[in-house]
Amino acid sequence: MLSDLNYLTFTHLASLEVGHHFYWQVGNLKLHGQVFLTSWFVIALLLVASFLATKNIQRIPSGMQNFMEYVLEFIQSLAKNQIGEKEYRPWVPFVGTLFLFIFVSNWSGALIPWKLIQLPEGELAAPTNDINTTVSLALLTSLAYFYAGFSKRGLGYFRKYIEPTPVLLPIAILEDFTKPLSLSFRLFGNILADELVVGVLVLLVPLFVPLPIMALGLFTSAIQALVFATLAAAYIHEAMEGHGGEEHHEEHG
Amino acid sequence: MDPLVAAASVLAAALAVGLAAIGPGIGQGNASGQAVEGIARQPEAEGKIRGTLLLTLAFMESLTIYGLVISLVLLFANPFAG
Numbered sequence: 001m002l003s004d005l006n007y008l009t010f011t012h013l014a015s016l017e018v019g020h021h022f023y024w025q026v027g028n029l030k031l032h033g034q035v036f037l038t039s040w041f042v043i044a045l046l047l048v049a050s051f052l053a054t055k056n057i058q059r060i061p062s063g064m065q066n067f068m069e070y071v072l073e074f075i076q077s078l079a080k081n082q083i084g085e086k087e088y089r090p091w092v093p094f095v096g097t098l099f100l101f102i103f104v105s106n107w108s109g110a111l112i113p114w115k116l117i118q119l120p121e122g123e124l125a126a127p128t129n130d131i132n133t134t135v136s137l138a139l140l141t142s143l144a145y146f147y148a149g150f151s152k153r154g155l156g157y158f159r160k161y162i163e164p165t166p167v168l169l170p171i172a173i174l175e176d177f178t179k180p181l182s183l184s185f186r187l188f189g190n191i192l193a194d195e196l197v198v199g200v201l202v203l204l205v206p207l208f209v210p211l212p213i214m215a216l217g218l219f220t221s222a223i224q225a226l227v228f229a230t231l232a233a234a235y236i237h238e239a240m241e242g243h244g245g246e247e248h249h250e251e252h253g
Numbered sequence: 254m255d256p257l258v259a260a261a262s263v264l265a266a267a268l269a270v271g272l273a274a275i276g277p278g279i280g281q282g283n284a285s286g287q288a289v290e291g292i293a294r295q296p297e298a299e300g301k302i303r304g305t306l307l308l309t310l311a312f313m314e315s316l317t318i319y320g321l322v323i324s325l326v327l328l329f330a331n332p333f334a335g
Contacts (some may be wrong), residue, residue: 048264182315189318220311227311 034119034129039127042104051178075099078226082233083240087152091236094144098137098230102128106221109216110198126191126221133222134188138180141232149239157239179235183228190224258330262331266324273320277313320321 023032053068061069076098079088109126117124127133149157161172194217201210288306292299327334 182319185319185322186315189322189325190315193318193321220314223307224312227308227315232307 020122022119034122034124035127035130077231083237095229096234103225129191131188134184138184142180145239146236148236152240258333262327266327269320269324273317277316289292
């Protein structure tokens with residue numbers, strides 16, 4: 001979105017490297033090459049890690065296998081807390097993929113000195129600091145919760161729009177649009193703000209002073225990955241349960 | 254670019270992020286205060302409270318981030334610049 005607007009106007013008020021991209025031309029499409037390069041790197045990293053962890057599975061885990069089992073248990077508990085004991089199992093892969101991809105992207109942007117690699121135009125950074133990446137992740141989440149709702153409750157899923165009272169119908173419909181919007185803007189804004197702050201501080205004082213801000217950036221980007229995965233799981237749960245907690249009452253009573 | 258549009262955009266960008274910081278600031282202060290109170294009352298629940306607090310702080314912070322996104326759009330991808 002941001003880059004499309006930018007590509008239309010060409011005029012900049014400030015000269016930080018926001019909105020400059022390393023374009024690849026594929027047919028009529030212009031792709032942001034730097035995002036592809038870094039996301040392929042992230043995907044390769046995740047694939048190698050999972051391959052190493054499952055290459056030689058032991059009964060008593062050690063090293064890489066131990067670490068990845070810890071990660072898996074963390075993701076499982078995240079999904080279980082949000083979606084609930086009964087239905088969380090099929091959603092662990094989706095929530096886990098979101099969490100791991102965002103987490104590794106954010107940290108790779110902060111930890112790997114991408115800026116040392118010169119590109120003809122634009123610069124390498126975390127894939128999540130491009131709004132196209134975050135929007136696609138958020139739209140995937142939307143599809144996932146629609147699918148969850150339909151597969152669980154069939155056409156009764158639409159009842160949630162008029163459930164307490166039909167007066168709230170416009171707001172209920174609006175909610176489906178604000179969910180991906182807020183998800184994508186939150187992630188994109190946090191990561192971009194992080195890199196901008198570090199960039200500005202490095203510009204002012206190149207040594208030592210940016211370090212605490214970088215540590216804070218690592219912390220916030222981890223939290224943002226957690227928030228994205230938690231919210232995705234919460235939306236999926238909401239779609240499966242509906243707004244009212246009738247099923248809860250039945251269970252307890 | 255029209256100098257009037259440029260001036261208005263810069264001003265609006267500053268206002269967007271500045272005003273967007275007020276509400277979440279108050280909210281984060283409230284939440285942190287309540288969390289500290291909760292921990293003081295029940296120190297054994299500290300881990301759980303801290304986890305929830307961090308998550309809610311991230312949600313509140315995202316409100317400021319929306320303002321930041323608007324100001325970034327105004328600065329780097331101004332739709333009125335053409």
